Amino acid sequence: MPTKKELVKKISKKYTKKELKKRVKGIIDFKSSITKKDLLKKISKFKKTGLEDLLKPLKKKVKKEEISISLKPNKWLIPAIGLIILIVVIYSGFSYNPAAPATGIKLIYLTDENCDGCYDVTINEQIVSQYGVEVNIEQYDINSVKGRQLINTYSITKIPSFIIQGESVQDNTQFMSVWSSVGSIANDGTLVFRAPELFLEMGDFKIKDEGGEFVLYEPPEETIGQFIITEDELCTEDGKPIIYFFGSETCIHSSWEHPIINNVTSLFGDEISYHDNMGTQGDSDVFNNYSDIHRGGVPFTIIGCRFIKIGSGESAALDNNTLAELNNTYPSEIAEVSELINASQVIYEEAMAAYQVNDTETLEELSTSYSLLIDNASTIVETLVIRELICNVTNNQPASVC
Known part of the structure; x- marks a missing residue:
């Protein structure tokens, strides 16, 4: 034996x-394990396509020992670099040409001023601005009139979150195939992000309880x-x-x-x-x-x-x-x-x-x-x-x- x-x-x-x-x-593959090897290959690819300058602000924040990222697949965690790069690539129309950015795209943030420990959903804006993309940014607190309206209209149950509006976004099949893993598409074509658990390593988020109130999410054991x-x-x-x-x-x-x-x-x-x-x-x-x-x-x-x-x-x-x-x-x-x-x-x-x-x-x-x-x-x-x-x-x- x-x-x-x-x-x-x-x-x-x-x-x-x-x-x-x-x-x-x-x-980007939201189900993948991001190892040092993967990150190295991504950076090498971005250097060839003109995205090297875009990544500089982010690379400064990543310590050498932190480059190897062990994901928690059961929570669908991905490093912030994944979603940020994905969004930037979509905003740019995959042209990698800052001189011809995509237009008519609106990025709406939903935040909670009472959640000091919640992850910073606006990090996407920091990267997008580096690329010179023409994106209209709006931000609303969940307790504001507009915030409550968006929550009700799109049945949002987790915050912080964000919404993307713009016809040019849905024209990209690669982006849309990935989006289904992290969000939904409303009847009016609005893309609603529904997976703040992706950013748990960056901070907390809240979920709507049975009484309709947003409470701090506690990860399962x-x-x-x-x-x-x-x-x-x-x-x-x-x-x-x-x-x-x-x-x-x-x-x-x-x-x-x-x-x-x-x-x-x-x-x-x-x-x-x-x-x-x-x-x-x-x-x-x-x-x-x-x-x-x-x-x-x-x-x-x-x-x-x-x-x-x-x-x-x-x-x-x-x-x-x-x-x-x-x-x-x-x-x-x-x-x-x-x-x-x-x-x-x-x-x-x-x-x-x-x-x-x-x-x-x-x-x-x-x-x-x-x-x-x-x-x-x-x-x-x-x-x-x-x-x-x-x-x-x-x-x-x-x-x-x-």
Whole structure:
């Protein structure tokens, strides 16, 4: 019978091949893990397109040690740079030409003067102004007449928020495909931002309670791997805990997570009931029960209805809290992860040096190496996370696995 360590090695080894490491798609992907490698590639691309000057004010605010950003997929967090760049690109009509900015666009902020700790939604304006884009800015407090009118008209339930109005915005299909992940389109064509949780690392936000009042949002409790701990009863089928996976075959993050959860669940045999909904519409009623968490996004994982997560574990190795927890049970595996992370830091320093001298060939080479190291480390961590959580709902059965 293989030991626990051998089983983990067997799973992680299968999913560290180079051909499985392509994780970046497009300029901005709200479901992706933003690593140093991704940021380096973005900056390199912006330099070629003329957006380098635009990013200077933002880059000054990012300390060197903060460039590596570990996202919390279950909250759909993205660094501010993502949404800011996306909005600027749309405002500019993808022309990258300050001499011909988009016009007729209105950006309306909804804020609460009574929320001192709320994130600064106007940060978008700071970046937009650097690009010389002709955008009309308006700002209203939620307790003002206009503010209440906007809240009622567009059924806004989370603030601070913002609204974008202008026909030219909807003409861009790339932007609109991304917008569905963070907001909605009203009947009059207005774009309403509905995901302030994206900026939780920058500050708080408020949600509307059952009485219609805006109250401070309190993030749900999390456990290892940034899984949310629910207050639900254990869900079973024929007495076995149910593990649900929802994914899309066209989503690179689903493709990353799917083989890992498939192989981990296979270790538990008849102890669990695994519902694999990769590329299917199966268990749609269960999926819809958590719509306030995933907002239609995948991958989405449910472990015994006690643990849920939206997103993949591609940045799992960058979560220090998870590493510390897992180290108690898997010290040798976490030591291996630490070695990979340390090696990635060395490569990152070299990549930054290559970027400074505009050595794009070396930068690309080092970025690939960096991505492989982080990916390998995260594969190991995500394997351990899913395994531990399934062991939790099976009461540590089978003993050979748990």
